[in-house]
Amino acid sequence: MLTGRRIVLGISGGVAAYKAAYLARRLVEAGASVRCVMTDAATEFLGAQTLAAITGEYPVLGFFDEPEVSPHTALGQWSDAMVIAPATAGTLAKLATGLSDNAMIATALAAEGPLVVAPAMHTEMWDKPSTQRNIATLLADGVTIVGPAEGALAGGDVGPGRLVEPEEIVAAVEASLNRDLEGWHVLVTAGGTREPIDPVRYLGNRSSGKMGNAIALAAAQRGASVVLVTAAPALRMAGVEVVAVETAQDMADAVWARVDDVDVAVMAAAVADFRPVTPADEKLRRAAGPPQIHLEPTPDILAGVAGREHRPFLVGFAAEAGSLDGAHHKATTKGVDLLVGNDVAKPGSGFATDTNQVTVYTPDGAADTWPLLSKTEVAERLWDRIRATYESG
Numbered sequence: 001m002l003t004g005r006r007i008v009l010g011i012s013g014g015v016a017a018y019k020a021a022y023l024a025r026r027l028v029e030a031g032a033s034v035r036c037v038m039t040d041a042a043t044e045f046l047g048a049q050t051l052a053a054i055t056g057e058y059p060v061l062g063f064f065d066e067p068e069v070s071p072h073t074a075l076g077q078w079s080d081a082m083v084i085a086p087a088t089a090g091t092l093a094k095l096a097t098g099l100s101d102n103a104m105i106a107t108a109l110a111a112e113g114p115l116v117v118a119p120a121m122h123t124e125m126w127d128k129p130s131t132q133r134n135i136a137t138l139l140a141d142g143v144t145i146v147g148p149a150e151g152a153l154a155g156g157d158v159g160p161g162r163l164v165e166p167e168e169i170v171a172a173v174e175a176s177l178n179r180d181l182e183g184w185h186v187l188v189t190a191g192g193t194r195e196p197i198d199p200v201r202y203l204g205n206r207s208s209g210k211m212g213n214a215i216a217l218a219a220a221q222r223g224a225s226v227v228l229v230t231a232a233p234a235l236r237m238a239g240v241e242v243v244a245v246e247t248a249q250d251m252a253d254a255v256w257a258r259v260d261d262v263d264v265a266v267m268a269a270a271v272a273d274f275r276p277v278t279p280a281d282e283k284l285r286r287a288a289g290p291p292q293i294h295l296e297p298t299p300d301i302l303a304g305v306a307g308r309e310h311r312p313f314l315v316g317f318a319a320e321a322g323s324l325d326g327a328h329h330k331a332t333t334k335g336v337d338l339l340v341g342n343d344v345a346k347p348g349s350g351f352a353t354d355t356n357q358v359t360v361y362t363p364d365g366a367a368d369t370w371p372l373l374s375k376t377e378v379a380e381r382l383w384d385r386i387r388a389t390y391e392s393g
């Protein structure tokens, strides 16, 4: 519910703007006070009078000829959260760069609460590298992106680019205001470690860091103070302190130095189990023939945390291939509170995908299998589960 919440609805100029009237209605029904701001192009698709009738307030249409002296700052300061639906490709570009040449973007800049953006455009425009770059920037800035969905588009075309249904946007606005992890200190590990063989080569694995990044970002958006120890290329993420590491030893040092200060540790990294004993100082040459590389075990970071006297609530991961028997075994033997297993051999699950299908185990071996979800949704559900288990124990 959004009872008592003050929501600004920004509407930019795409044909899906007609759905914004229904969205405004749903926000009001959810208990919110709603004020709208429209771009010039949006007024070609939807009447300002319609929104005025639904919300009880005439929309802001520009910087000038408005009752307020500074309509964008007044609206931004008034709001608890802002949602832009539909967001055109041009609006995404302006949001990503802060180009506030209309009152809607200026309001987004002036607002301090969460921002939810629901893109809608033709598939070709959605797929353009520039649009995808802007989406990545907005995600890193902590903006919630909802959709687009796949379906019928303007002019009879079909594909990804359709505005998601208003109910889904209302749910995203509600979620964006959820600060249920406020006051929590959490540590997340991510990515695949790299163990040097020589100055050029390493032993590594296929982990992309996407699952760990999603877990860190979701916690930060829900109000937690987050440290992300990552061996993946370090992304900038709003509200997340990123500690970049390369090897299992680096990761162990970084985790063990910080873990006494956190309430929850989520170990999503794929850590090498073995490393070359002595990496060569110089590049190994082909002419010297196949090298003999002697390996030794790396530190078991998770075991080092599990063995602490005052350990945090501990979540382990297990990437298995073909069967989850290994994940079940790890849940019951590794001293974790929860273990997230996934079968990386399954389509849509595993490394470098944007989706994951996981089974969550408790130390008694009980399993809860979730459907195939986006990694963002897996992260949200995981925090719900961690919170429920943490608070009941």
Ligand code: CTP
Pocket: 189, 248, 267, 268, 269, 270, 271, 272, 273, 298, 299, 300, 301, 302, 303, 315, 316, 317, 318, 319, 326, 330
């Ligand atoms: N892990 C760790 N340090 C290591 C290896 C793994 O902290 N040196 C963590 C991972 O981040 C994960 C969990 O332990 O949360 C399980 O990792 P996994 O590689 O599946 O477990 P292993 O015990 O190495 O089992 P195996 O390689 O036999 O599957």
